[in-house]
Amino acid sequence: MFQSTYIGLDVHAQTVVACALNPATGEIERAKMAMEPDVVLSWIQRFPSDAKAVYEAGPTGYALARHLLVHGVDCVIAAPSKLLRAPGDHIKTDQRDSLGLARMLSLGEVTEVRIPTEEQEALRDLSRTRLQAQKSLTLAKQRLNALLLRHGLRYPEPTRWNRPHLQWLHRQHFEQAGTEYSYQSDLELVELLDAHLKRLDARIAEVAATCEYADVINALMCLRGVALTTAFGLAVEVGDWTRFTGATIGSYLGLVPSEHSSGQKRSQGSITKAGNTYARRLLVEAAWHQKPEFKRPGVTLQRRLDLVDSQTRVTALKANHRSSDRWEGFEQRGKLRVKANTAVAREMAGWCWALAAPLQEARKQVPAFSSGNVRAA
Template sequence: MQNPTSSTNINKNTLPRVIKLGIDVHASTYVVVIKVDSSAPARAKKMKPEKFLRWVHELRGQCEELHSCYEAGPFGYSLHRKLSAMGVNNYVIRPINWDTHGQKVKTDARDAYQMALALDGYLRGNDRSFTVVRVPSEAEEHKRSLTRLRQTFVKERARSAKRGLSMGLYYERPLPSGWWKPLNWAKLIEELDEFIILLLEPLRASCQHFDQLLKDVEAQMAQLEPQAQLPKGMGMVLYEQIEREICDWNRFENRTQISSYTGLCPSEDTSANRRFQGSINKHGNRRLRHMLVESVWLLIRWNPGYVAIAKWQSRLDSAKATKASRKKIVVAIARQFAVDWWRVRTGQVTAESLGLAMKIAN
């Protein structure tokens, strides 16, 4: 095998101290750019995953420190764990648009090159070179994957149900929202033409299939923490989804970090004496964001004593409140609830001190 550092201008009699790798990961190939000490990044290499791991293993014995980074994506964290096991200090980073100058040229080699430069800057102390993604433990990852699978089933059931609604409208026979459920379907069989029933039957079977898969997954989730304490109005499934998306509440050191992670903070455009705050930046975990908003709608109904809700209750009940303004208020409460629930889960405050009525999950 070719010497891993032969393409860089270094003294072959002296081992490099620090080597940095920028890796653009794909299913069948990895594109890698190597940067040795303070030298310029070398030309990109394309390798099969097996060859890459052998190359890294050899490279690790030829330097004092070996660092690498790659973007989080559909391939999970298995590569990170393999690199860490070999003694590589690897970072999984948030995906970035590396075309910062708007050249409209994007290649794997360019991405890997920019990652190598960003990694070099990060190691030199520029913690804004990229955002490091927390790698969950395998147990946390398995639990989270189960709840995400449930979300997939919800979407698939909704997709089939909407196709049925569309079919009914096409033939001028509007259907109820839960048309595929047993009671509604029994009535529709008597009212609809045979041809429409023939079209709807496969969609109904699809809805029922995913509905059963949902129940099976939710049953598994409910068995893990049957005695969990949760706010009144929040179901066990929603509680578990939030817990599994967060993985570990102690990962956040302050309220700013948890707020930022939700993506519910307002966007901002400030210059000189001008300041403008717009809609939420959505810079965070989108799944968690939707769960928090759903939680707040439930808390408004079942937990009105919660301090964040009490603060906004008069505006929520106002006759002048529009649908859009209520949504904005719910988003503000959701951001506050994320912070407050973090404080509760880390033992900083009690739920009762925040006005949250609690219950024990069945």
């Protein structure tokens, strides 16, 4: 059954521009309202109950969609990168955008974005907070090293940011008061951000053990280079792995080559870098750890393998051997290491799917508990 009315919403922080389209009659109704879920809901409820609404994914998040869904309004969120736009259309207004969304929804041309639950979004927020903390710490360390280098000071040992290095940093002083204050301020910031990152890691470890992705996290940690924070980030960013296959997960993460082919000519370029940037970054970083030859699990990896079932363990060991062999093959062929690492990351995406999807699929097939299934003692 087709919806009689399709509603496009151009959502901003303070306002919403709405457009309701009835394809059967061609009737269009527009409105501009405050960005208040109850206000938007009351306007949509003026239309038939089978109306369907859509708005683009953006900084306003999922709150409006959740509110509409709870109150019985069929609402989806469109992926902005998948929306069709005419090359010759150089006029962009909120009214045009809302009408375009309504038309594409009526034609079934909207690529929907998965709407996570509030609990799932909270886990994602925690993972992304750690990412920002890690970036801030890296930047603070770079500033401190740059200040020392400008004044001719360089730590003599190759390993940095361990206890001896920190003790060496505390022994450095400058005659000029301005430089001394700047140095002590940068050093204090590094230590504060490092302590903040450690608190976040401890919180993630606590949450990961009891969240809905606990079994997926344990499975992903069986891959070399995938520590707790990496597994946690991959699990919460992808969410439902059963949406993909081993072939499509790489495309979702932007790890497949771009292509421009026409006629008899086929041309492939760099990876698309589409989809989830954070998850792609985690896989690329983990792929570097697959380079050393893999013979047998070490102590840490063996402990992780003991936490999963036999099938997951077998799949993880195959993945580690396969990734190591791929690296060796690339090295023998003289492949550029950056490209080789990207190729390994793409394969790791498939292996992550092979580990996570069966667990989630089995969980979906478990019948829900009901009191009717309980027999009297």
